[in-house]
Amino acid sequence: MFVLSYYPGCSLKTSSSFYEASIKDVLSFYDIDLKEIDDWSCCGASAAIALDDLLCHSLPARNLAIAEAEGYHLICPCPACYQRLRITNEKMRTDRSLMDEVNDVIAPLSCLGSIEVKNIIEVITDHVGLERVAGGIRYDLSSITVVPYYGCVLTRSQRIRPFDDTEDPVSMDNIISATGASVLTWQYKMECCGAGKTITDKDATLRHSSGIMDMALRIGADAIVTPCPLCQLNLDLLPLMGRKKETIPVIFITEVLEMAISGVIRGSKSHIIPVDNLLTKVKKIKL
Amino acid sequence: MTNFLKEITVRSREQISACFQCYRCTNGCPVAERMDIYPHRIMRYIQLGEREKVLSSKGLWECLMCNTCSIRCPNDIDVARVFETLRKVASEEGVTADDRIWGFDRLFLESIRHHGRLYELGTILNYKLQKKEFFKDAKMGITMMLKGRMGILPHRVKDKRHIKEVFERIKRR
Numbered sequence: 001m002f003v004l005s006y007y008p009g010c011s012l013k014t015s016s017s018f019y020e021a022s023i024k025d026v027l028s029f030y031d032i033d034l035k036e037i038d039d040w041s042c043c044g045a046s047a048a049i050a051l052d053d054l055l056c057h058s059l060p061a062r063n064l065a066i067a068e069a070e071g072y073h074l075i076c077p078c079p080a081c082y083q084r085l086r087i088t089n090e091k092m093r094t095d096r097s098l099m100d101e102v103n104d105v106i107a108p109l110s111c112l113g114s115i116e117v118k119n120i121i122e123v124i125t126d127h128v129g130l131e132r133v134a135g136g137i138r139y140d141l142s143s144i145t146v147v148p149y150y151g152c153v154l155t156r157s158q159r160i161r162p163f164d165d166t167e168d169p170v171s172m173d174n175i176i177s178a179t180g181a182s183v184l185t186w187q188y189k190m191e192c193c194g195a196g197k198t199i200t201d202k203d204a205t206l207r208h209s210s211g212i213m214d215m216a217l218r219i220g221a222d223a224i225v226t227p228c229p230l231c232q233l234n235l236d237l238l239p240l241m242g243r244k245k246e247t248i249p250v251i252f253i254t255e256v257l258e259m260a261i262s263g264v265i266r267g268s269k270s271h272i273i274p275v276d277n278l279l280t281k282v283k284k285i286k287l
Numbered sequence: 288m289t290n291f292l293k294e295i296t297v298r299s300r301e302q303i304s305a306c307f308q309c310y311r312c313t314n315g316c317p318v319a320e321r322m323d324i325y326p327h328r329i330m331r332y333i334q335l336g337e338r339e340k341v342l343s344s345k346g347l348w349e350c351l352m353c354n355t356c357s358i359r360c361p362n363d364i365d366v367a368r369v370f371e372t373l374r375k376v377a378s379e380e381g382v383t384a385d386d387r388i389w390g391f392d393r394l395f396l397e398s399i400r401h402h403g404r405l406y407e408l409g410t411i412l413n414y415k416l417q418k419k420e421f422f423k424d425a426k427m428g429i430t431m432m433l434k435g436r437m438g439i440l441p442h443r444v445k446d447k448r449h450i451k452e453v454f455e456r457i458k459r460r
Contacts, residue, residue, distance in 0.1 A: 010405040042404045047395035047396050055396075059399070062450075109449075152353040156354040158357045158363070192317050196391075197388075199411060199414060204349075241427070269435075270435055
């Protein structure tokens with residue numbers, strides 16, 4: 001059993017709790033145990049960095065400090081949290097005076113930047129491996145065609161070594177291909193969905209997310225696959241935001257693995273755009 | 288060096304004078320078409336010290352913080368960070384063209400200070416109250432609740448005192 005510390009972030013406990021369930025299911029299938037960080041708090045998201053230069057590192061550092069004390073590397077499935085935690089982790093290693101300042105703020109905790117922060121795609125690639133993904137297939141996904149949608153922040157952190165290409169990441173494409181589903185190449189892999197604008201300027205999100213949905217439909221995808229809870233939510237909300245045109249399901253990367261392993265999506269009822277048509281294309285492999 | 292260039296360089300910690308107008312930030316920007324002043328022009332106006340023109344630009348508030356401009360800058364300027372700094376300065380001086388984003392960000396942080404985690408429903412309702420648009424998007428909210436995608440009650444950290452301390456220490460600085 002391989003153990004990782006786990007930082008859920010706010011989304012995975014509320015708007016995307018079915019994503020958490022899916023991640024836990026899939027990773028436990030591959031013998032990876034997740035140990036939720038004790039008493040974790042919000043990373044500050046885009047609000048802390050907009051309003052205060054020290055708070056935006058102190059909030060992530062509080063969580064990193066708790067994880068460091070537990071001694072495992074950290075998985076952070078939400079790309080927005082991942083970005084905040086990784087930037088702070090890197091800063092703690094490279095900026096000594098900032099580290100002292102932050103540690104004064106979060107005392108009695110203290111953060112050194114001594115562990116690795118990984119996202120869900122990295123964990124599947126590094127700690128499961130494509131061979132084991134391919135070896136674990138029980139259901140045939142070959143009649144499903146998807147577009148990989150990484151969202152905007154996963155590899156777009158300046159001055160931090162990205163885990164994949166900044167402009168054209170491929171690691172999630174590879175995971176999907178390993179499950180037997182077809183992956184289409186498209187230029188919207190990292191297009192912004194409108195992110196946090198959903199509440200303050202719904203039309204902005206509608207415009208951006210609709211553009212992504214339109215392109216996915218135009219090139220003939222059956223579903224959009226993403227690792228990001230905010231992208232998933234924004235695209236999934238399209239019918240409720242006023243989009244009248246056709247939509248296709250927006251599923252999490254771990255839900256693709258769920259389909260390959262068990263033929264179902266356990267959180268299907270939480271999807272606003274129904275996933276039923278997609279599931280009818282999944283066939284049991286006769287062994 | 289103009290005073291404005293110095294001010295924004297110091298506050299953003301970005302080397303704005305390195306910009307040589309290659310247009311890559313504007314070319315990659317998903318919302319450039321909605322900006323009254325394109326990103327590369329904002330950079331140029333900062334260099335020229337056009338304080339008022341830059342700070343009153345509505346385009347500053349169109350930015351989605353997607354970072355495309357930043358990672359594409361050949362001179363390693365974090366353009367999105369510069370935009371964020373400009374928003375800060377504009378908001379401090381009361382020339383904010385649009386305070387919706389920060390209004391929400393402030394409520395967001397308030398929620399974290401109280402609960403340690405984001406209380407989505409509470410924060411959204413507070414925002415809607417503030418903006419007096421209580422019934423707008425109500426259907427969306429109700430569907431989300433029915434789908435189990437919006438919690439009714441806040442989820443909190445156990446050590447609320449520590450979170451309060453973190454916020455207070457930052458305030459005291």
